[in-house]
């Protein structure tokens with residue numbers, strides 16, 4: 001084993017203790033009222049998309065994030081799909097998204113019949129680089145009637161999706177400036193950033209619409225689930241309508257006024273969500289403690305840095321992330337091999353989206369930083385309960 005591999009493994013051991021036999025990347029935790037709330041929901045027989053827990057979960061999310069409205073849906077991808085439609089994305093449009101993201105960001109664009117257009121990342125935040133975006137958009141044409149058009153494809157650019165990577169907020173002040181300059185609606189993919197704030201404001205509340213995910217690997221979970229956040233009453237009402245098969249409320253009549261979706265979050269999942277929301281402050285405190293420990297210990301590992309929350313931000317440290325000082329696929333994969341062999345579940349970042357077969361023909365900006373990040377980031381075990389193992 002090379003020195004960097006030995007040091008890397010030793011640092012993981014120092015933070016996480018000995019694997020017994022395996023330390024997962026991210027485990028959910030059910031230490032509060034989860035059993036009680038789910039049992040109460042089962043006893044009520046209201047297990048499907050109507051019930052007190054859905055309403056309560058939406059209120060809890062809105063209160064916590066500071067959004068005026070939260071609409072609970074089946075997952076984060078569905079949330080993003082509907083949010084994009086409500087922002088005006090239509091078939092044949094292009095939507096600007098980071099090349100470095102989970103595939104769901106691009107899939108949601110495709111579900112609208114639109115085309116993802118991949119944008120450069122910022123080294124510090126791991127999210128969209130607003131300055132690179134600004135320079136890049138100078139090559140597009142902006143008109144008062146057509147909006148922003150990609151000169152090369154002739155297609156309208158309909159929106160931009162900042163995604164807060166691993167919980168680290170995008171530089172939203174700069175991003176919003178660029179979006180305003182080009183009249184671009186902003187839909188935030190905050191799937192990974194419940195509990196993360198930029199300049200004291202919760203992520204997902206800066207754009208017209210924002211979305212969350214409660215997948216089993218997220219900070220809190222409903223098994224599967226998501227939510228749409230907005231401050232606009234009409235958009236919230238439309239979100240609820242479109243995710244409830246566009247059924248007009250009536251005591252018995254089945255009248256639906258649009259082709260729509262069955263995307264509402266079941267009450268059973270929302271019951272779990274309510275109990276998880278009660279645990280959120282404790283989960284976040286412990287995740288930040290764990291991040292602090294990683295930061296301290298990895299200071300002494302030559303060649304490997306720890307990704308800290310960006311300026312003006314408070315991160316939920318959803319997934320703690322290490323960064324090779326010299327980007328190298330070979331070294332990254334050697335470190336992944338020794339860590340996983342030893343029982344520490346570590347993962348690389350995502351393959352850049354424009355390299356996936358179904359997105360290979362989509363337009364993309366120059367991506368030198370994203371390319372570097374792709375071969376230098378490693379996610380390490382990040383469950384809140386590991387803060388207890390941190391010594």
Ligand SMILES: Cc1ncc(COP(=O)(O)O)c(C=O)c1O
Nearest residue numbers: 075076077102104105191213215
């Ligand atoms: C950045 C990002 N966007 C969207 C999603 C989609 O969420 P879901 O899995 O709940 O559909 C996820 C996570 O799963 C994600 O990490």
